[in-house]
Amino acid sequence: MCIHLVPQRIYQRRALKYRLPNAMLLLRHCPRLTWVGLLKTQSVLCRLQLRPGAASLLPACARWGSGGGGTRDSGPHIHAQAPGWGHLLAGLLAGTGAVLAYGLHRNQVEQAATTVQPVGATPAFPVYTQEEVSKHRTLADGMWVTYKGEVYDITDFVALHPGGSKILLAAGGALEPFWAMYAVHNQEHVLEILNEYKVGKLCPEDCKKQVVSSDPYSSDPPRHPALRVNSQKPFNAEPPSLILSENYITPTAFFFKRNHLPVPKVDPAAYRLEIEGLPNGPVSLSLDELKTRFPKHTVTATLQCAGNRRSEMNRVKQVKGLDWGIAAISNATWAGARLRDVLLAAGYVPGGTVRHVQFEGLDKDVAGTTYGASIPLRKAVSEEGDVLLAYEMNGEELPADHGFPVRAVVPGTVGARNVKWLGKIVLSEEESSSHWQQNDYKGFSPCTDWDTVDFKSAPAIQELPVQSAITQPEEGSVVDRSLEEVTVKGYAWSGGGREVVRVDVSLDGGQTWQVAQLRGASEEGQEDAPSPPLGQAWAWKLWELTVPLPEDAQELEIVCKAVDNGYNMQPDSVAPIWNLRGVLSNAWHRVRVTVSED
Numbered sequence: 001m002c003i004h005l006v007p008q009r010i011y012q013r014r015a016l017k018y019r020l021p022n023a024m025l026l027l028r029h030c031p032r033l034t035w036v037g038l039l040k041t042q043s044v045l046c047r048l049q050l051r052p053g054a055a056s057l058l059p060a061c062a063r064w065g066s067g068g069g070g071t072r073d074s075g076p077h078i079h080a081q082a083p084g085w086g087h088l089l090a091g092l093l094a095g096t097g098a099v100l101a102y103g104l105h106r107n108q109v110e111q112a113a114t115t116v117q118p119v120g121a122t123p124a125f126p127v128y129t130q131e132e133v134s135k136h137r138t139l140a141d142g143m144w145v146t147y148k149g150e151v152y153d154i155t156d157f158v159a160l161h162p163g164g165s166k167i168l169l170a171a172g173g174a175l176e177p178f179w180a181m182y183a184v185h186n187q188e189h190v191l192e193i194l195n196e197y198k199v200g201k202l203c204p205e206d207c208k209k210q211v212v213s214s215d216p217y218s219s220d221p222p223r224h225p226a227l228r229v230n231s232q233k234p235f236n237a238e239p240p241s242l243i244l245s246e247n248y249i250t251p252t253a254f255f256f257k258r259n260h261l262p263v264p265k266v267d268p269a270a271y272r273l274e275i276e277g278l279p280n281g282p283v284s285l286s287l288d289e290l291k292t293r294f295p296k297h298t299v300t301a302t303l304q305c306a307g308n309r310r311s312e313m314n315r316v317k318q319v320k321g322l323d324w325g326i327a328a329i330s331n332a333t334w335a336g337a338r339l340r341d342v343l344l345a346a347g348y349v350p351g352g353t354v355r356h357v358q359f360e361g362l363d364k365d366v367a368g369t370t371y372g373a374s375i376p377l378r379k380a381v382s383e384e385g386d387v388l389l390a391y392e393m394n395g396e397e398l399p400a401d402h403g404f405p406v407r408a409v410v411p412g413t414v415g416a417r418n419v420k421w422l423g424k425i426v427l428s429e430e431e432s433s434s435h436w437q438q439n440d441y442k443g444f445s446p447c448t449d450w451d452t453v454d455f456k457s458a459p460a461i462q463e464l465p466v467q468s469a470i471t472q473p474e475e476g477s478v479v480d481r482s483l484e485e486v487t488v489k490g491y492a493w494s495g496g497g498r499e500v501v502r503v504d505v506s507l508d509g510g511q512t513w514q515v516a517q518l519r520g521a522s523e524e525g526q527e528d529a530p531s532p533p534l535g536q537a538w539a540w541k542l543w544e545l546t547v548p549l550p551e552d553a554q555e556l557e558i559v560c561k562a563v564d565n566g567y568n569m570q571p572d573s574v575a576p577i578w579n580l581r582g583v584l585s586n587a588w589h590r591v592r593v594t595v596s597e598d
């Protein structure tokens, strides 16, 4: 039987009291979350001030600020006067709020630690049944969740949640199955935030009934330990950058991996590719049909994540996203049926109202939402577009991490549209409605922040801008003067099939330049090869330059920049192209090395 030990309203007041430090906790603990920046925090604080009962925040803060005593639920303090609040608010608005509130929070934690508690007295929380928790499923009724036998009222956290409205899926139920999917929550700071919202305990009978959720990533394939992992679940990793310039074709094991969800297990015998939006109704193809009914077409194409080199943007100002280095880019030979051939055979007739080709993956989240993206119809059906429904990578069956059994390969187009584990194609007047097409993978001005961003105002990224980076020597390495020269290596690529025609390299931060030698697309990638047809330069160029070490130089700032056949060049610095999502990071790449005199 479940007994309510303490009146619920005390816990609601307690939760309210903790909302200020909670916003600050986000700032303090989520370095990637500048979008929950100070402005936002201030607006949240202002909003909280307007909520009925929020006045209790003011004295709470004032008390912590003045070093007064009191425990978390010592009621009388909640209604105390707050003479210092005006100053506190002014401090917040002056931009010192995060620091100040962090100090307050710490102060409060320290006080809690020094408060004398009777031996054996643990704060008594009310006990709720699952049925009671389930009644709190809306913001109006209060949004409650359970986690490891505890009950939390997260109503006021919903608007602050870094993962957006997905949090609503857990309303009235357990967090465990969702957090198993979004493993980003397995961090101390997340639990610390959650703890601020605790209002009770789940009764033991219901705790026992909760299904132990299995790890949705448990069947992800094994990966090479040399990969630099940016996120384990979902798996996102890049190879050591040195490997990139050693191989014109990136070995499959080292090809960067960018997953949004668990890798789906697909039975090739049961696999069907569904095609919808055709004039004569839907078509469904087996893997075998895809392989035998259409000519096998082979394309060597570089894929690059929109967030490649995001870490350089992070150095200017924090952005939201995985902290990719320079190796979220790789080159492979892909083979499969041309999308154009498949669509025409399925009954697509040019000239209708279709404008976009949508791709849906078989990778799903807990709510059954699949990964999705779309490309313009023009690219999908163009003879020169070379869009593939690929079933081979580097001469072998597609590996699980790269979309087994079939993926879209859209040469010249951002990695996000090269949908893996392809399950469905939809011809449509509209772009894909998926989160990743509508509210992600878009570029904005440096002046746009998470409070002002309007994702509808920017086009979805398709072709990527010209790019290059130095893979050797690496940042911070030491060049031996006795060698008398230094070899600089790297990659260069441009989106939309535009060919890289030149790479310039500087050893003095961009004051003087020399032209690097481009290594063409021959079999080995070592010799010059004829240019690809105009507009079909899908693969990168590796490049290198060996130059004498400048006399007397103790440090070198090595810089590279590429030029494509549209004479597009990379911008010289990151700050003017900084954007809140950290995409399209293609400024001159700079590497600082020391020259050793020994």
Ligand code: HEM
Residues within 6 Å of the ligand: 030, 032, 145, 154, 157, 161, 162, 163, 164, 166, 167, 168, 169, 170, 175, 178, 179, 182, 184, 185, 187, 189, 190, 193, 194, 320, 321
């Ligand atoms: C009270 C419960 C929750 C809390 C306290 C919470 C907290 C957080 C925090 C702090 C982050 C940022 C982590 C980081 O980047 O270091 C985050 C991200 C995220 N959360 Fe939650 N979360 C909660 C519930 C949920 C639920 C139920 C879902 C899904 C159904 C969810 C989906 C996500 C997603 C998708 C992200 C990642 C966003 C990204 O990578 O850009 N969260 N959450």
